[in-house]
Amino acid sequence: MIDLKKVCRLVETKRCKDHNEKPKAIVKGSSINLTTCCDKFQKELQKVIENDIAKQTEDAIKKMFK
Numbered sequence: 001m002i003d004l005k006k007v008c009r010l011v012e013t014k015r016c017k018d019h020n021e022k023p024k025a026i027v028k029g030s031s032i033n034l035t036t037c038c039d040k041f042q043k044e045l046q047k048v049i050e051n052d053i054a055k056q057t058e059d060a061i062k063k064m065f066k
């Protein structure tokens, strides 16, 4: 139902403001394995992931009730 690969692609378009580094996001089972240059960026991306999963869940629920 939730496309984690899509979430990974979204995450990998981001760049750390402090180090100008791109993150690595890999789907591992039902979760995402995130590799970043620093903790601050990691936390930022975790929010991005959470938001996108929440959004995809919402969309899936909306589709079910159509």
Ligand SMILES: [Zn+2]
Binding pocket: 016, 017, 018, 019, 020, 021, 037, 038, 041
């Ligand atoms: Zn960084």
